[in-house]
Amino acid sequence: MTTPLLSLTWTDEVTGRQGFLVIDRLVRGVSSGGLRMRPGCTSEEVAGLARGMSLKEALHYDPEARYVPLGGAKGGIDCDPRDPEAYGLLVRYLRTMRPYIESFWTTGEDLGLTQEVVDRAAAEAGLVSSVQAVYPLLDDEAGARRRLADAFAVEVDGIGLDELVGGCGVAESVLTALDRAGVPRWRTRVAVQGLGTMGGATARFLTRAGLTVVAVADIKGTIANPAGLDVESLLAARDAYGTIDRAALRRGDRELPGEAWLSVEAEVLVPAAVSYVIDASNQGRVTARWIAEAANMPVRPDAEEALAARGVTVLPDVVVNSATNAWWWWTLFGDIGASADEAFAHTRRSMRALTDLTLARAEADGTTPRAAAHAIAEDRLPVIAERFGRHR
Structure with missing residues (x-):
């Protein structure tokens, strides 16, 4: 991994807990990457996520689009978001990071934090917006901000559009892999770990595409039914953290x-919660043909190597879960309007093209999809730097 442009550790004076910020690189002086809150979060984890954001941004580079990819960054706070001290800690972290957020770090929701909570805490910390650093790059700031606000107000079946586009992208990546392999959707079973924003939306889109979700896992354990789960009823029965009411x-x-989701009989596994859940010690339990990384860094490198040797394809996070970030910028820069139909159509088209390109490159190079995606991104980063300047 390359050395990031900036890496800092903050210690909260009130609780003694730590927070981290890593700026991997800047493009046009700005970087993009969410803020996560989880117990055990480390600076190394945040650095890996920031590097991943640089790659995700580069993978979505389209010289004909209004959206110009930014650099990669990430923030992290070592705290359980359910802790009574979590919100105050978040506000103090954002207040400390205010100069960076105002100048060159655009951020938003990630693991453990919703956009609503981030926005509320950002306002309390004195920020105009968690993405205000990008405003100087906009041709029509007022119109762009209004368009993004309108998009965040859109609901589909009672769920915010912003909570759905990421899962739509994950689902499209899975469907692209199935189509390339000639596997019928109606014969494809899925297990999802995490039924929060990303996992829940992924389960919904895959079910509606004709796949059968046979297992979902949350903090309480795994719920399974080989005949298929009623995804809609489970989504309706989850709390703000994705925990399902077993009465449903x-x-x-x-x-x-809890770990039973790994070994259920399914063709596709979707880890959609925390990082590092599949490692060398448990990868042997996986019987699925594909793993779609809806979470960031859920499969450790040594596990991925062993999985590849067994014929299990890992669809990498830098591709699979990149639609949420891209949707923000497609909307803000004006490539799409504040419409669910536009958002889903653009997401499906873009994610299918990117996944297809990645899998084709992997086949041509004789590598894994992750290596192929990284190669594509590394090809594009110098092109972006040449066009917009070398800010790393």
């Missing part, structure tokens, strides 16, 4: 231990 289970639904 139907006859035939079984409660299993």
